[in-house]
Amino acid sequence: MAKAPPHPELLVERYGPNPNYTPSGGWQKGSEAPPDHLVKTHCCFCGQQCGIQLKVRDNRVVGFEPWDEFPFNQGKLCPKGVKRYLQNEHPDRLLSPLMRAANGDFRGATWDEALDFTAQSLRAIQEKHGKDAVAIYGGASLTSEKSYLLGKFARVALGTRHIDYNGRLCMVSAGTAYKLAFGVDRSPNPWSDIPKAQVVLVTGANVAECAPITTDYLWRMRDNGGKLIVIDPRMTPITRNADLYLPVRPGTDVALMMGLLHVVIRDGLTKPKFIADHTVGFEAVEASVREWNPRKTAELTGVPPEAIEKAARLFGGAERAIALHARGIEHQSKGVENVLSLINLCLATGNIGREGAGCMMITGQGNGQGGREHGQKCDQLPGQRSISDPAAREHVAKVWGITPEEIPQAGLSAMEIMEAIHRGEIKGLLSICFNPLVSLPDSTYIREALEKLEFFGVVDFFLSETAHHADVVLAGSLQEEEEGITCTAEGRVVHIQQAVTPPTGARNDWEIYCDLAKRLGKEKFFPYQAPRQIFDELREASRGGIADYYGITYEKIDRDMGVFWPCPTEDHPGTPRLFEGARFFHKDGKARFVVAEYRPSGDPVTEEHPIYLTTGRVVSQYLSGTQTRRIGALVDQYPEPRLEIHPRLAEAHGIANEDWVKVTTKRHQMTIQALVVKTIRPDTVFIPYHWAGLRSANQLTHRTLDPRSKIPEFKVSACRIEKAAAPPEWSRASKAPGRSQRAPRRELRVIQ
Amino acid sequence: MFGRQFFIDPSRCIGCESCVNACAECDNHRGESMIHLDFIDRRQTIATVPFVCMHCDDPTCAQVCPADAIKKTDDGIVQSSLKPRCIACSNCVLACPFGIPKVMVRQEQMMKCDMCYDRTSVGKKPMCATVCPSQALSYVPLEEILLGRREKPTNVFFFGKQKVTTKVYMMVPETVDAVSVDVVDYMWEEQA
Numbered sequence: 026m027a028k029a030p031p032h033p034e035l036l037v038e039r040y041g042p043n044p045n046y047t048p049s050g051g052w053q054k055g056s057e058a059p060p061d062h063l064v065k066t067h068c069c070f071c072g073q074q075c076g077i078q079l080k081v082r083d084n085r086v087v088g089f090e091p092w093d094e095f096p097f098n099q100g101k102l103c104p105k106g107v108k109r110y111l112q113n114e115h116p117d118r119l120l121s122p123l124m125r126a127a128n129g130d131f132r133g134a135t136w137d138e139a140l141d142f143t144a145q146s147l148r149a150i151q152e153k154h155g156k157d158a159v160a161i162y163g164g165a166s167l168t169s170e171k172s173y174l175l176g177k178f179a180r181v182a183l184g185t186r187h188i189d190y191n192g193r194l195c196m197v198s199a200g201t202a203y204k205l206a207f208g209v210d211r212s213p214n215p216w217s218d219i220p221k222a223q224v225v226l227v228t229g230a231n232v233a234e235c236a237p238i239t240t241d242y243l244w245r246m247r248d249n250g251g252k253l254i255v256i257d258p259r260m261t262p263i264t265r266n267a268d269l270y271l272p273v274r275p276g277t278d279v280a281l282m283m284g285l286l287h288v289v290i291r292d293g294l295t296k297p298k299f300i301a302d303h304t305v306g307f308e309a310v311e312a313s314v315r316e317w318n319p320r321k322t323a324e325l326t327g328v329p330p331e332a333i334e335k336a337a338r339l340f341g342g343a344e345r346a347i348a349l350h351a352r353g354i355e356h357q358s359k360g361v362e363n364v365l366s367l368i369n370l371c372l373a374t375g376n377i378g379r380e381g382a383g384c385m386m387i388t389g390q391g392n393g394q395g396g397r398e399h400g401q402k403c404d405q406l407p408g409q410r411s412i413s414d415p416a417a418r419e420h421v422a423k424v425w426g427i428t429p430e431e432i433p434q435a436g437l438s439a440m441e442i443m444e445a446i447h448r449g450e451i452k453g454l455l456s457i458c459f460n461p462l463v464s465l466p467d468s469t470y471i472r473e474a475l476e477k478l479e480f481f482g483v484v485d486f487f488l489s490e491t492a493h494h495a496d497v498v499l500a501g502s503l504q505e506e507e508e509g510i511t512c513t514a515e516g517r518v519v520h521i522q523q524a525v526t527p528p529t530g531a532r533n534d535w536e537i538y539c540d541l542a543k544r545l546g547k548e549k550f551f552p553y554q555a556p557r558q559i560f561d562e563l564r565e566a567s568r569g570g571i572a573d574y575y576g577i578t579y580e581k582i583d584r585d586m587g588v589f590w591p592c593p594t595e596d597h598p599g600t601p602r603l604f605e606g607a608r609f610f611h612k613d614g615k616a617r618f619v620v621a622e623y624r625p626s627g628d629p630v631t632e633e634h635p636i637y638l639t640t641g642r643v644v645s646q647y648l649s650g651t652q653t654r655r656i657g658a659l660v661d662q663y664p665e666p667r668l669e670i671h672p673r674l675a676e677a678h679g680i681a682n683e684d685w686v687k688v689t690t691k692r693h694q695m696t697i698q699a700l701v702v703k704t705i706r707p708d709t710v711f712i713p714y715h716w717a718g719l720r721s722a723n724q725l726t727h728r729t730l731d732p733r734s735k736i737p738e739f740k741v742s743a744c745r746i747e748k749a750a751a752p753p754e755w756s757r758a759s760k761a762p763g764r765s766q767r768a769p770r771r772e773l774r775v776i777q
Numbered sequence: 778m779f780g781r782q783f784f785i786d787p788s789r790c791i792g793c794e795s796c797v798n799a800c801a802e803c804d805n806h807r808g809e810s811m812i813h814l815d816f817i818d819r820r821q822t823i824a825t826v827p828f829v830c831m832h833c834d835d836p837t838c839a840q841v842c843p844a845d846a847i848k849k850t851d852d853g854i855v856q857s858s859l860k861p862r863c864i865a866c867s868n869c870v871l872a873c874p875f876g877i878p879k880v881m882v883r884q885e886q887m888m889k890c891d892m893c894y895d896r897t898s899v900g901k902k903p904m905c906a907t908v909c910p911s912q913a914l915s916y917v918p919l920e921e922i923l924l925g926r927r928e929k930p931t932n933v934f935f936f937g938k939q940k941v942t943t944k945v946y947m948m949v950p951e952t953v954d955a956v957s958v959d960v961v962d963y964m965w966e967e968q969a
Contacts, residue, residue, distance in 0.1 A: 052808030
């Protein structure tokens with residue numbers, strides 16, 4: 026059925042999001058009684074995976090202590106990391122499975138009842154419509170053990186080819202491009218290389234808000250005399266110290282990169298010997314950028330020709346330059362090409378595989394790197410192996426104890442699964458760690474898909490907005506409740522410690538999937554007693570693959586403060602920097618130049634929709650907000666989405682700061698409050714996407730995918746705006762954003 | 778304190794409010810943040826400035842306190858008001874040239890940054906300077922700052938002929954020796 030229960034307001038009252046302000050036992054208790062112990066682990070949020078110590082008392086996380094010794098962040102944390110402990114002991118926590126009562130409301134259920142129902146429903150759909158009529162959704166916040174388990178569960182327990190994950194909204198454009206160019210999907214340089222660069226070009230990466238700890242690496246690069254180039258339609262906070270800022274028009278990044286390469290080639294700043302010895306395909310790329318002179322590039326990108334010349338000479342003239350990129354260039358229908366064009370610039374100038382020189386993707390999600398390496402991506406098997414490679418299938422089949430023929434072929438990607446549900450091909454879905462109703466584009470379309478499902482099961486610790494549509498919700502575990510590993514943005518494999526056990530009524534995620542496998546008659550393939558056993562099998566499954574984890578153990582991670590893959594043997598030190606000596610992962614050892622071409626966005630601006638709409642994140646919220654919209658201090662910091670708009674555009678529409686604005690795209694419209702700022706291009710508006718329902722930016726976005734990576738084009742839509750006649754219903758109903766729980770912000774006054 | 782000093786570098790601040798949130802985790806005043814984070818003018822700029830107490834050598838707040846409630850420790854830390862003495866009159870709030878003290882309504886007391894006295898007095902770094910992702914707030918040896926940074930530290934401020942020297946340093950451009958924001962400091966005036 027998969028329709029949301031009849032009274033959504035009651036759901037919100039019971040299951041939240043309710044902001045939690047105070048730790049378990051209150052603020053004062055923490056000061057009086059010391060914690061039982063400190064657990065050295067990592068933040069549950071982004072791909073930086075900062076080291077943190079959790080304070081534990083009576084099996085509850087009651088606070089944190091910085092972990093100064095962990096080399097990546099040396100105690101530093103963003104506000105999400107500081108307040109993350111408040112997700113533990115949260116009033117919204119799911120403490121039993123939920124099923125539907127006859128009237129459609131959720132009711133508590135026993136574990137046996139819920140697991141039986143889930144297994145029977147999946148099996149019934151498969152018997153009637155075939156194995157591929159059910160799909161599995163995973164997520165990149167899961168440990169690698171759980172990601173691996175999920176891939177095996179889909180292919181061995183269910184035998185479906187359809188498994189994909191929310192990393193499809195994150196790293197797939199970068200991953201596809203890096204595989205094409207280098208033969209491997211990982212950032213080639215450790216972060217410690219950043220301060221050693223003479224020039225760092227940051228493009229499409231709001232570092233200060235989405236990877237805050239990286240800011241200090243950039244500032245240290247500048248302390249060392251380096252120059253910072255920032256490319257973004259918005260002046261994000263790192264722009265305050267940019268030596269050069271290029272305000273690129275949304276969706277034209279590939280043209281800007283070709284313009285830069287044009288100047289680099291024109292001015293003789295390429296490294297011909299490096300190109301000749303270590304790459305193939307330069308001539309075609311050289312020909313492709315010939316027409317992109319600064320003037321033509323400026324006309325399309327909105328960046329002045331002088332700035333293009335200056336950026337090209339800075340980057341091309343440096344002995345050591347680094348390009349840092351993130352979702353800004355990747356969340357586009359030409360996301361792969363945008364990244365390829367940036368790689369071309371690095372290859373042409375010889376900036377790769379050396380200390381302080383490289384092209385680096387900033388992985389977004391907590392286990393965004395590890396989560397895509399071991400099997401929950403629709404086209405990959407463990408070890409970053411291709412599912413269509415016969416040798417890979419044979420190796421993995423042997424580890425799994427099945428025949429290679431039994432491993433299904435590649436399935437559909439996350440967004441394509443929604444399309445297949447609309448077409449009636451997929452009828453059952455089991456999802457964990459994914460909130461597609463908030464995070465996928467065109468949320469009306471997503472809601473309709475969920476409502477078409479014959480069976481929808483969700484494993485989660487809080488009731489996400491997507492889970493409102495579930496037939497059964499299985500109460501799973503938080504990051505701090507299970508041991509495992511993640512792989513950080515650097516390629517460093519780190520150890521997540523179990524700090525506490527799940528509260529009574531909730532269960533470990535890995536046990537839930539093993540119990541389902543048992544009910545599907547596949548118990549013998551899932552004999553695990555602890556995550557360590559899953560990890561040992563993962564090591565074996567990855568052995569000899571691109572992402573070779575065989576030589577990594579929990580103990581080695583603890584001893585070395587993380588281990589960089591590939592690490593093929595137990596005495597191998599790991600590989601912090603890839604491509605040393607310019608050896609790439611293609612069989613001939615050479616990197617590939619790949620031609621990228623400009624083409625319009627999938628939702629181009631028109632007379633009717635003349636303004637670019639772009640979406641992104643704010644520092645205090647994380648992804649679809651399932652966790653961070655439940656943490657009081659983080660909610661107070663940015664309580665509701667706001668429309669960033671330049672005064673020039675605002676005045677043309679009679680819009681003042683804090684006015685309500687109706688934003689309309691070809692899909693839908695929403696009403697949102699204006700934040701009038703001079704820090705955004707006047708042809709572009711920005712909305713952060715962390716909220717659900719009528720506050721969701723993804724009501725407006727479109728479903729065009731990159732043809733290769735299948736990433737949606739969140740960063741470029743066309744819209745029109747007008748001053749709203751009245752505030753939306755939800756703004757009147759919502760509680761006043763309460764800063765009351767915290768000291769009021771100081772009014773700035775001139776110091777006298 | 779163990780050879781380390783506190784440095785504020787507004788130009789490094791990204792406005793993330795890590796410090797604001799972390800300050801409220803300090804055991805001395807858990808649940809209350811003492812940090813000031815100023816968004817200068819969001820319409821015009823993304824620039825932000827964090828402020829902790831500057832811990833003046835001769836604290837104006839203590840000078841103006843009618844109840845003698847504000848004390849400086851031997852190691853130079855100006856503490857929150859002494860609860861039994863404080864009458865919550867707000868003299869200190871008005872007088873502090875940096876705008877630091879707050880009168881807490883619930884506690885009926887002036888409270889302010891004490892540089893995480895519980896942490897720094899046992900050799901740990903203050904909470905804010907530990908977590909600050911951009912190190913706009915740093916707690917490191919002076920030599921490290923002198924060698925490593927583009928800007929240079931100063932702890933001399935003028936507020937209209939009032940010279941204030943502080944324990945906490947502010948990072949300023951290389952050409953600046955002391956900070957003054959009042960035109961009076963640049964004027965020649967005949968003594969009355």
